[in-house]
Amino acid sequence: ATKEIPRPIPDGDFELVPLGEDPNRGVKIGIGLPDLARKQLKACLRENADLFAWSAAEMPDLDPEVACHQLTIDPS
Secondary structure: OOOOOOOOOOOEEEEEEEEEOOOOOEEEOOOOHHHHHHHHHHHHHOOOOOOHHOOOEEEEEEEEHHOOOOOOOOOO
16 A cells, blocks of 8 residues: 655645646645736646656656755754
């Protein structure tokens, strides 16, 4: 079974732009963008939806040196 990892919630008001049939595959954009910019961004995202990877399994040749990162945080 696949463990679902919660995604961070963007701050502020946003609109979900679905990318395809799966309701879990979408991106959130701020509603504060000017109307024309929002319309153009949504069109660009939909036109390029096939470029998004939704899991590591969809990126089999990606070098972990590129894909992995660390967050420097204060453990206390």
